[in-house]
Amino acid sequence: MKPTDEQFRALFEPQGVIVAGASSHPGKFGFAALHNVLAAGYKGRVFALNRDGEEILGLEAATEVSELPDGAADLVVVCTPAAANPDLLRACAAKGVRAAFVASAGYREAGDEGARAEAELAALADELGILLAGPNGQGLVSTPAELCAQIVAPYPPAGSISIASQSGNFVSSLMNYSVQTGVGVARAVSVGNGAALTVPDYVEWFGSDPATDVVIAYMESVSDGRSAYEQLRAVSERKPVVMVKGGVTAGGQRAASSHTGALATEDRVFDGMLRQAGVLRTGNIEDAFELAATFATQPLPKGPNTVVVTTVGGWGVVTADAIGASSLELMALPDDLRAAIDSRLPPRWSRNNPIDMAGGETRDTVPEVLELVARHPQVDAVLYLGLGIQSNTAKFLRQGPFFPDHGLDRIVSFHERQDRRFADTAAEISDATGKPVLTSTELAVADPDNPGPAQVRATGRLCYSAAHRAVGALDRMWRYSLWRRRRGLA
Amino acid sequence: MPTLSEAESKQKLAARGVPVPAEALVSTPEEAAAAAARLGFPVVAKLCGPTIAHKTERGLVRLGLTDEGAVEAAAADLLAAARPDDGEVGVLVGQMVRGGRELIAGMGRDPQFGPYVMLGLGGILAEAVAEVVFRLVPLARVDAEEMIEQLPAQRLLAAFRGEPEVDRSALADVLVALSDLAAAEPRLMSADLNPLIISDGRPVAVDALLEMA
Structure with a gap:
């Protein structure tokens, strides 16, 4: 039944x-x-x-x-x-x-x-x-009911990601990422042998569950491929579904007399089914959580036009390369936006996208430039690189033998305040404009207590550990937006 | 599993709008020469029969025949190469389709997911290239368009070595036609359109093999 x-x-x-x-x-x-x-x-x-x-x-x-x-x-x-x-x-x-x-x-x-x-x-x-x-x-686990009916840990913070997994340990892994990042979970279930309910059955219910905004599924096998396809597609039309498929190499080539049949390995057909259903497949659990957490904490981009704002040249270059290899557009800066930034920065800034401030920023520049960029009508998404650098420098000052004398207490707290403010700005302008604004720094993992990434977490968002990871997540978001748009879904 | 002859396979596909070369199925070398003259040179001649699946491996394809004498000689050779278990055979004479780019398209039935449509790079090299994408039947037009978009080496679909850009809409038509055919014919187990040559930017199924249950 x-x-x-x-x-x-x-x-x-x-x-x-x-x-x-x-x-x-x-x-x-x-x-x-x-x-x-x-x-x-x-x-x-x-x-x-x-x-x-x-x-x-x-x-x-x-x-x-x-x-x-x-x-x-x-x-x-x-x-x-x-x-x-x-x-x-x-x-x-x-x-x-x-x-x-x-x-x-x-x-x-x-x-x-x-x-x-x-x-x-x-x-x-x-x-x-x-x-x-x-x-x-x-x-x-069901955080809206404060229910932890499992024989393992952890109990994650409350949020809007729901998980159904054919592997119980992956439920724990995903929830560990939830604890780490603070991006919370609504429902999570270890499907076990799936005697009556398989992964797509839970996903289907998550589709109608108001507490769920994003779904993560882990599947190794499928008992009824056709109905799985129908169920997954119906949910994708309502909310994003991220999937990891285990056992990719199993099955392999099938005996077939036709060329088409010989090429139709289980994984290729499965992959095509997921794409057609709008499901976002990732190669591993870590990427699955990060992508789901992005959907849970950032608005969907309405177009591909992405602008990189950076305080560090090399990062901007590498991030531009990553964008070039994605479905996103590293948009050329519109003249009016360039002129507006000109009035805020000395002439050595890059004057194009990526916006490399080249150390020309003063107290209010980062928030002002982020604001200008995000509010520009042609911009669909913003990546901000360089968060936490000032606090990292300040940390060394704080730990050194001269602190707090020589004015160090003042400058240290100024830097830390600034990074918190930048993190807040990124979240606030994202909320205000309805556009994704992602931050990235390796300090998110190298020193998670750095006020920059720590404040991003406090705003409920993810601080990505590398710019290419932020680009990857944004790329998949845009592809999902496209999948919806092409099918007449809002 | 029984297969349809190349000529029958192409008729079924052409009825769904899949572009195939202008062709004639004849039974003698003289008829072959006359058909070639009618179609215009150069032509291709192939031995055609319901059980002949792997023509290239058996040397049953003659390409680039430029006059009636060559066609007649080729047709005589092909008919002589027929084996008793090939059943009733003929010679399929068709316009030679030129194009530098070869794709493969097909349809099959998966035990888990049911009927699907495939598109890939490489034509007769497809199994070695192994750049193939799949979608389930029924295919919406947007699914067909996304299959084309998913192919690697997108530059291959742009204007290339003096040939125009691939007509993506015409290619999507072929994929949707395969989906429609799979849905309409439950006995159709597989279809190979291999190679699907891009000629003057448009796909043409120069060889096709349909397998019926």
Whole structure:
């Protein structure tokens, strides 16, 4: 049966949660699941089920589902052995449970007998009207519900990225990037064996989920390629979907008598399907998060015209090269914009794009130039390079033996203030103009506490660790905009 | 899997608007010479039959025939080269299509994703070049345009060595025609348009092979 929105709500926005197989042993999954639900601040009722009825983490465990109040929980997180699960689901259904996340192993991954048990469990759940997630998955996270129903970490900051992954560990990896960058997550689910729900099924629901603005999916295999295509395309029409496909080399060439068939490797057809569906494929998890985080924190560019603003010549040159190799345009500076910048900088500035200020800037130049560029009607996107350099210099002054004398305290705090201000300006003019304004410096990873990148994070945006990464993300955004535009989507 | 002859394959494609060379299927060397005179020299002569799939490998293609005598001799050779298991054969005489750029287009059915359309660089070298792009049937026109855009070496599609820019719209027509054909004919398992020669900027399927279930 096709899963309903109500069932998905029970999974991601439950009124109450039962942790079945809760354990008092802190090394067990059944402990971690209960601990994580309680620790993340979930506001609904939480019930622990345990054969011995122990007290765990201050919660009196029930020994039977029948002891629990009717209708108090709509989600069960299952950490019991596979053999116990059919009876458990029946009892839970009788209490009003509408969704189950089954973390238990011993299913398809364990051989033919496990595969049979998995098929039976899926059929039973369907008959009971329970949405079955897993089995053999690591759990799920839903920040709007403050729900951390997983046996692993971390619990990410709240945000608008939603994740469905065929690999549980990649859910953790993506959420670790979320913790690192502060760009938050709405829903995240480890699909496990995907007995009833596969990655495209979750993605489809994320498409209609108001808490989700961007989707990240990790897939290794597809059980129904055609319907996956339809589901992914329908979501791409509403919001960006970023995908990593694992197992690219598997499958390889197929035996075929036609030239076309011989060339149609699984990966090539899959890749064509993703492009047609508007899905943005990345080669690895790190790029997937960065791209999704860009979509989550920057407006879509309305055109390809990109301007680079830099305080450092070499960076501008290399970034111009990266733009040249992308779908973006390194636009020639319009005369009126050049004239406006002329009035703010000494004549040695580059007078074209990239705008290299060549050290001619004074206190207000960077914010003023960023503002002029972003507000120009022909400009679609801005990249600002050079953030944090002043604070980096100041840091050495601060750490040296002469601080705070000789006027060092004044100059250090001036530089740090300036970098914070530049970061704020980038975010504010992006908000004001509805155009993407990206910042980039290796200090984002080399010294994340540098006031420049730190302040970018405080504005809720990403500070890219290299200019080519910012260009790469912006390029994919523009391609997605084009995909939409060509199909008559706003 | 049974294949259609080159002549039948091209008829099916031409009916969907795929450009193919002007051709005549004949059964004797004399008819071949007469057909060539009608079509205009130079011509190509190929042995044509429903089970003949790999003509080049068997030396069953004669290119650049410039007069009636050459056509007659080539046709006699080709008919003599037919094997009993080739079934009923004829000689396909067609206008020689000239063009410096060769593409491959095709259609197939994937066990997971169903029917798809392919476009690639290299024509008869396509499998070695392996620069191919795919989309699922049905193809919207925008999908066909994006396939063309996705090909590497876009400069190859611009004006090149005295030949005009590739007519992208005509190329997109070929891809959409393949998609339409796949949707209309569930028994069509695969199609190879190889090579698809760019002649005076426009694609022409100089060889085609359709495989039916």
